[in-house]
Amino acid sequence: MKNTENKKSTVRVFSTESCPFCVALKDFLKDNKIEFEDIDVSDNEAAQKEMIDKSGQMGVPVVEIDGQIVVGFDQDKIKSLLKI
Amino acid sequence: MYDLIIIGGGPAGITAGIYAARKKLNTLLITKEWGGQIIDASEVENWPGTQKISGLDLTNQMKEHLNNFELEKKEGREVINLEKKENFLIRDDKKEEYEAKTVLIATGKIPRSLDIPGEKEFKGKGLSICSTCDAPMLKDKDVAIIGGGNVGFNMALDLSKYANKIYVLEFLEKTQGDELLKEKLEKTGKVEIYTNVAVKEIKGSQFVESLVYENRDGGENKELKVQGVFVAIGMMTKAGFAEGLVELNKEGEIMIDKDNNTKTQGLFAAGDITDVKYEQIVIAASEGAKATLSAHDYLKKL
Numbered sequence: 001m002k003n004t005e006n007k008k009s010t011v012r013v014f015s016t017e018s019c020p021f022c023v024a025l026k027d028f029l030k031d032n033k034i035e036f037e038d039i040d041v042s043d044n045e046a047a048q049k050e051m052i053d054k055s056g057q058m059g060v061p062v063v064e065i066d067g068q069i070v071v072g073f074d075q076d077k078i079k080s081l082l083k084i
Numbered sequence: 085m086y087d088l089i090i091i092g093g094g095p096a097g098i099t100a101g102i103y104a105a106r107k108k109l110n111t112l113l114i115t116k117e118w119g120g121q122i123i124d125a126s127e128v129e130n131w132p133g134t135q136k137i138s139g140l141d142l143t144n145q146m147k148e149h150l151n152n153f154e155l156e157k158k159e160g161r162e163v164i165n166l167e168k169k170e171n172f173l174i175r176d177d178k179k180e181e182y183e184a185k186t187v188l189i190a191t192g193k194i195p196r197s198l199d200i201p202g203e204k205e206f207k208g209k210g211l212s213i214c215s216t217c218d219a220p221m222l223k224d225k226d227v228a229i230i231g232g233g234n235v236g237f238n239m240a241l242d243l244s245k246y247a248n249k250i251y252v253l254e255f256l257e258k259t260q261g262d263e264l265l266k267e268k269l270e271k272t273g274k275v276e277i278y279t280n281v282a283v284k285e286i287k288g289s290q291f292v293e294s295l296v297y298e299n300r301d302g303g304e305n306k307e308l309k310v311q312g313v314f315v316a317i318g319m320m321t322k323a324g325f326a327e328g329l330v331e332l333n334k335e336g337e338i339m340i341d342k343d344n345n346t347k348t349q350g351l352f353a354a355g356d357i358t359d360v361k362y363e364q365i366v367i368a369a370s371e372g373a374k375a376t377l378s379a380h381d382y383l384k385k386l
Contacts, residue, residue, distance in 0.1 A: 019217030020124045020140050027144070042220035058221045058291065059208035071208065073117075075160040076178075 009082055011036035014051040014062040022061040025073040032084055036063075085183050086112045086156075088379050089174055091163050092190035094120025095365045096355025096372035098146045100188055103376035105153030109383070112156045112182060114163055114174070119143030120192040121319070121356070122365055124216060131365055142365075163191075166326045168348060185350065185386065186379040189326060189338065190372055192356040193319035193363075198230065202286030210292025211313045215239035222312040224248045228295050230283050231316035232259030237269060239314045244272040251308055253297060254279045255317075286313055321357050333359050344375035352379050 011029065013036050015022030029036050041048045041060065048058075055062045055069050063070045065081040090100045093115025104111040122128065125139030134142070150157075158176070165175040166187065174182045195213045197203060203211065212218040215238070223246045229236045232254030240250050252259070252269075257280045259266065269275040278297070284305060285296040295308045321336040329348040331339045338353040340346055340360070346353050354375035355368035 016217060016220045019214065020119075021217070023140055024118075024123075045223075048221060056290070057208040058210060058218065059212060060217050060221070 008035070009066050010064075011082070012039060012064040013037065014039050014041050014047060014064075015060050016040065016042045019060050021073045025061045025063065025078075028073070028075065028078075032082070034082060034084075085171065085185070086110050087184065087383055088112075088186045088188060088376070089114065089172070089182055089184040090188045090190060090376075091115070091166075091174075092120070092188075092192060092355070092357075093118045093159065094190065094192045094355060094368060095122065095146065096190035096192070096368040096375075097188075098150050099369040099372035100190060100354060100376045101150050101155050101157075102153060103373050104379075105150075105155045107376070107380045109376075109380065112158065112184070113150075114158045114161050114176060114182075116160065116162045118147050118159070124214065126216075128365065163325050166329060168329060168351070172350065186382060187351050188344075188372075188375050188379060189323070189330070189346075189351070189353040189357060190355045190368075190375070191322065192368070193321055195315065196318045196320040198283065198315060198317065200283060200285055202288070202292075206286050206288060206292045206313070209290065210288065210311055211286060211315070213315050215242035215314055218312070218314075219243050219246050222247050225311040226309060227251070227312035227314065228253055228308055228310045229314045229316060231318070232256075232261055232277060232279065233316065233318070234261045234265060235318075236314075236316035237261035237265040239316055240269050240275055241265070241272075243312075243314070244269070244274050247274065247312070250275045251310065252277045253281050253283055253295075255282060255300070256280065319356075323357060326351075335359075343378045344371065345378065350379075350382055 039047050051062050052058050055071050070077050087109040088111045090097050090113040101113045122139040123143050129136050161176040164177050167173050172184045172187045219242045226249040227247045228251045229239050230253050232252050243250050280300045281297045283297045287294045296305050298305045330346045337359040340353050340358045344352045352375040354371035356363045
């Protein structure tokens, strides 16, 4: 184990229901036993605005890991932020 | 040093990987992502053994099948250079280098780009190629779809559930999509189709604000106020990394013989990136298998 304190990361996923890379991203997190908040922006204007403000763009998926923003299903970046 | 490096993780690359593992070739598979074009197919009904399956589920099944085998994989990486000295040398976008005796290119096709000002700047900022992903972000907004084929029509249908107004812009004099879909679009009362127009520029500040087009018969440029632009102008290959080692036809596809050989010995290609006429999942898969068997035969003779 790399992190001796084993502090859990706070992970939030902004996605839409039908987007293939959102599903792939969430499956990846589940496979790695990472707990996350699943935010469907389709019908949630406040969440849409938050995602756009934080990521500076409007494509899904967006992941927030301990305050850091990753746009798209960028596995290497997500792995390094989660230290997995 | 690998016996075989497979570039691509769609049906051709995955099948090639399965065959390579069964032949016990020391293999590396490098891919940007899994599934290729099938990943956003909502329904696949022509893959033998499964009557109906989503593209994402089929991708996951193929991936799981591949994971049963011993095979080294690198994902999230794009190969940017391939050259041949004594062996093949490959470099990826993370600047890692690999060496192999044989290489199989199975990188398929990607959506064709517009090559107009604004395209790069506004990607993800109102410009998209995935209506199933991004349509919900355009609720009550006005959007344009570039391309009046079936893909463009289906995008317009996806968007009609959310957007206020949808313009479909077709370069040719007539749209190419099915009449049935066109009727569905007309029924939504939200869709306007412009034909014989060329899109010139996408404009905005942080996000897309408008699109500039011209009528191909002449006249001045016109501007449409839209907050979203979706591109559906067909597919293209991206074979630049193998320049000099492969012969391309005028569509940019790698020319191969019936055993998947390219013009360079030890370099093979399979699937939609090749000049094989029909582009189907089952055909790409079988081409991947053929190519690996050819590479195996070639390795035996070294």
